[in-house]
Amino acid sequence: MAETNNFLPLMLDLSGRKIVIFGGGSVGERKAELFSGCADTLVVSLEFSKRLYELEASGKVRLIRLDLLTASDSELRELISGAFIVTPATSNSELNRKITAIARENDILINQVDALGSVVIPSVIKRGDLTIGISTLGHSPAVSKYTRRQIEGVITPEYSDMIRLQDELRNYLKKHVGDQRERQKILWIILENEAIWNDLSESYEKAAERAYAIVSDYLENSSR
The missing domain is CATH 1.10.8 (Helicase, Ruva Protein; domain 3)
Known part of the structure; x- marks a missing residue:
């Protein structure tokens, strides 16, 4: 029997919440863009994209330079201490699993990019105070994108x-x-x-x- 995922769509106030993103590439950048407007966002990596440096310069995110491949478990635990959501977004699957395991041990919500974590970030349409989230729980990003395009054609400004x-x-x-x-x-x-x-x-x-x-x-x- 297939495992049941008990996901419930919610609108959360992330004001003052700590979000930690591991990985300074395109995926980490996209996650930072998403969270930086509403939460205390940290991005941990040895290298960062140009856009992440721009976000840091504007005070929207904090960048922490660290070689994650050589970082100890205690260093990782210290980084995620007090976090509300952790996003492992490195290009190393084994490292992502390690970060996920440590976050799970500390009862921290996890937004995984290569698997179904405890938090799923939907595709979002915003029209002022109207917010619509679309998700297939990772089963079909194409359907999610297609649905967004269809709705955007109906939900006008x-x-x-x-x-x-x-x-x-x-x-x-x-x-x-x-x-x-x-x-x-x-x-x-x-x-x-x-x-x-x-x-x-x-x-x-x-x-x-x-x-x-x-x-x-x-x-x-x-x-x-």
């Missing part, structure tokens, strides 16, 4: 402005409509209004003006 408009209207309605179900109904009317979506492609202000006019008419009619 206007979604970001619709979220902003919905949030604004939601706060407005809380002051003027006491019933939660009624507020939800009004918000759905706005969400499903094709003219508002078309307005968003031109300007937020035009869409907001139309939305507030619809809400005003609805509240006026419902009070009669």
Whole structure:
């Protein structure tokens, strides 16, 4: 019987969390780019890519120069001490397995690049506050990439402005409509209004003006 993976998609606040990436090549660079915007990111390697030096210069990551092939277990344990996630991203599979084993012994989450670890980083689509993660749990990167392209064709930049408009209207309605179900109904009317979506492609202000006019008419009619 195949082993069951109990993965659950979550949104995590990594503020102040320590992320340690082993490997200064293209894979380590990609992982550093991902984590550096939201966590305390360390990259450990003997050599680093040009982009990693740029990230260090801008204060987004910390680079630690170390020959990982000769590093002792105690040195590796010291480096990952207090880490939330460890990513073994070297070009040496045996070294990656060694780092993984040490991290696992210390109950640290592991994002492996050549196997399925305890953390899987999905392909991410962001439209303002809308975040969509896509993953096949490593079974088919091609399907993950294809799915991302399909979704990106549907989830246009206007979604970001619709979220902003919905949030604004939601706060407005809380002051003027006491019933939660009624507020939800009004918000759905706005969400499903094709003219508002078309307005968003031109300007937020035009869409907001139309939305507030619809809400005003609805509240006026419902009070009669």
